[in-house]
Amino acid sequence: xxxxxxxxxxxxxxxxxxxxxxxxxxxxxxxxxxxxxxxxxxxxxxxxxxxxxxxxxxxxxxxxxxxxxxxxxxxxxxxxxxxxxxxxxxxxxxxxxxxxxxxxxxxxxxxxxxxxxxxxxxxxxxxxxxxxxxxxxxxxxxxxxxxxxxxxxxxxxxxxxxxxxxxxxxxxxxxxxxxxxxxxxxxxxxxxxxxxxxxxxxxxxxxxxxxxxxxxxxxxxxxxxxxxxxxxxxxxxxxxxxxxxxxxxxxxxxxxxxxxxxxxxxxxxxxxxxxxxxxxxxxxxxxxxxxxxxxxxxxxxxxxxxxxxxxxxxxxxxxxxxxxxxxxxxxxxxxxxxxxxxxxxxxxxxxxxxxxxxxxxxxxxxxxxxxxxxxxxxxxxxxxxxxxxxxxxxxxxxxxxxxxxx
Numbered sequence: 001x002x003x004x005x006x007x008x009x010x011x012x013x014x015x016x017x018x019x020x021x022x023x024x025x026x027x028x029x030x031x032x033x034x035x036x037x038x039x040x041x042x043x044x045x046x047x048x049x050x051x052x053x054x055x056x057x058x059x060x061x062x063x064x065x066x067x068x069x070x071x072x073x074x075x076x077x078x079x080x081x082x083x084x085x086x087x088x089x090x091x092x093x094x095x096x097x098x099x100x101x102x103x104x105x106x107x108x109x110x111x112x113x114x115x116x117x118x119x120x121x122x123x124x125x126x127x128x129x130x131x132x133x134x135x136x137x138x139x140x141x142x143x144x145x146x147x148x149x150x151x152x153x154x155x156x157x158x159x160x161x162x163x164x165x166x167x168x169x170x171x172x173x174x175x176x177x178x179x180x181x182x183x184x185x186x187x188x189x190x191x192x193x194x195x196x197x198x199x200x201x202x203x204x205x206x207x208x209x210x211x212x213x214x215x216x217x218x219x220x221x222x223x224x225x226x227x228x229x230x231x232x233x234x235x236x237x238x239x240x241x242x243x244x245x246x247x248x249x250x251x252x253x254x255x256x257x258x259x260x261x262x263x264x265x266x267x268x269x270x271x272x273x274x275x276x277x278x279x280x281x282x283x284x285x286x287x288x289x290x291x292x293x294x295x296x297x298x299x300x301x302x303x304x305x306x307x308x309x310x311x312x313x314x315x316x317x318x319x320x321x322x323x324x325x326x327x328x329x330x331x332x333x334x335x336x337x338x339x340x341x342x343x344x345x346x347x348x349x350x351x352x353x354x355x356x357x358x359x360x361x362x363x364x365x366x367x368x369x370x371x372x373x374x375x376x377x378x379x380x381x382x383x384x385x386x387x388x389x390x391x392x393x394x395x396x397x398x399x400x401x402x403x404x405x406x
Contacts, residue, residue, distance in 0.1 A: 030104055032078045032112065036068055036088060039117035044072025048092055056082040073111070078104045090118045091342070091350045120347030123300060125274035126152045127161065127261050128348075130198065130339050134244035134257075134279070137210035137334030141228045144244045145202025146259055147336075150193035151345045156222060161188040162233065162265045163201050163223070164273075166258045166295055167245040168286045173293040174269045175316075176260055177236055184227065184237030187265045191222040195345070202243075203227055209334035234265070245280070247328040256280035256287050256325055258295055258317060272296050276303065277339060277352070278317055279326040288318030297322055301341065301351030326352075 034052070036045040046068055054062045056079070066074040078084070083103050087096040098116040128149050136143035146163065154161075163186045164176045172178055177185075186201050193199045199220040200206075206217040206224060227243050237243065245257040257280050260273035276297050278287075288294035294316035297303040303322045305315050314320030329335030341352040 030078045030080065030106060032076055032104060032109075034074050034076070034086060034112040034114055036072045036074075036114050036116055039115050044068070045088070045116065046070045046072050049089070050074055051087040051096065052076065053085045053087065054079070054082055055085070080104045080106050086114050088114065088116055090116055094350065118342065118349030120344055120349055121301070121351075123151075123343060123346065123348045125261070125298065125300070126150065126154060126263075126345075127275055128341070128343055129259055129261060129275050129277050130341075130352075131337055132244060132259065132279075133202075133209055133329070133334075133336045134242075135246040135329050135332060135335070136207070137213065137332065139211060140242035140244075140246070142203030142205040142226055143207055143210055144227075144242055145200050145206075145224075146244075147198055147200055148193075148261065149198050149343070150195055151343055153195050154193045156188045156191050156193075159263070160265050162186060162262050162267060163188065164232075164236065164260050164262070164267070165243050166260075167243070168255045168257055170286050171289065171294050175293060175295050176262075176271070176273070177267055177269055179232065179236040179238070181238055181240070183232070184240065184243040185232040185234060186223045186225060187233040188222050189265065191220070193220060193222065200224075209336060213334070247331040254281035254328065256283050256318070260295070269293075270296075272305075272315075273298050275300055276317070277326060278324070279328055279337070281325065281328075283318045283323060283325070288316050294318055301348050 034050075036048070036050060037043070038045055047070065048068050050066045050068060052064050052066055052074070054064075056062070064076075066076070068074055080103070083101060086100045086102075088098040088100075089096050090098050097119050098114075100112075100114040102112055128151060129146065130149050131147040133143070133145050146165070164183050166176065166178075166183045167181065169182050171182065176183055179185075188201065191199075197220065199222045200216075201221075201223045202225075204224045204226045205211065206215065206219070206221060208214040208216050227237075227240055229239055231237060231239050232243075244259075247254060256278045258276060258278040260276040262271055262273050273296065276295070278295075295318075296315055297305065297317050299305050302324045303317065305313065307314055307320045312320065314322055316322065326337060326339060329337050339352040340350075341348060342350040
């Protein structure tokens, strides 16, 4: 008889949705929907992970991983007795950077809308280095080049820049301006680059990835030099068969090599580049000498002049946390290496992180045509930004002919 009374009491409590006033009248039985919408595209973020954290009024923390459906929604049973915090990664596979906090109202059944957009981090350069062909198929002579993107309109006659590549062979106190075999300089003093367009610096052959590949002379070449017969600009760099090191350089040690862009053409050992990247596999004292010299780096998406944890200064590549390296292209494979990333004027949303390279069988594709791997420019107004090289006048069968979205 006592058991039957307990059973009847439990049944009554369930029907009422509560066993006492403290249980808040069925607070855990509220079916709710949260929808994730992209502010840049006005589209739902479908089939992507979302973490939903719940902090009860008693201070207990609960966390659950969801995946949005085809409408960008997750469905859950909620409570009015605590606060929710949704965490979402704008760029899949990266740390959560979009958050939305809310409490539930038992009288409101409307979907909760979480609007997400990328958070821009500071990027002080008007030019970003986006890719390179360091080892053309066959001869490298006058076939190597670097790809850049202008993040704002640039008239190089009015606002000159310079580019320096380092091929590491015992850096000295002069760093980027060491010259000789170690560094090679290009001055960018004419031509224009529109905001959001790619431009190129390199050898005079202007071929896609070697002597037998497509002619890309119709691209926006701001500076092309016969580096086989000419020394680097302002005497920085000897004439050479290749100003970018290959995978098998340095006796197959693959010591780090680098590329830097400076605002202006007058640079010295104290000049700090506005953007720089390094590639290779190993960092040695050939790159950074603990005596206090090497290649100066900017504060960008890859490197920092101050250790963010300790606050200690680290102005050189290879010093402290400044160790990020992009991979080389394959040896004599004619691979163009994409650096990736999502940038806007004055900032970046997703840093560069070795987006990929051509496999040899695709070596006649444009370095701007591999959608999803090249750098993307997000416009100030958002909404489906597009960017492609300025490539008018190319043959109809050129791999550069069709614009692609990035």
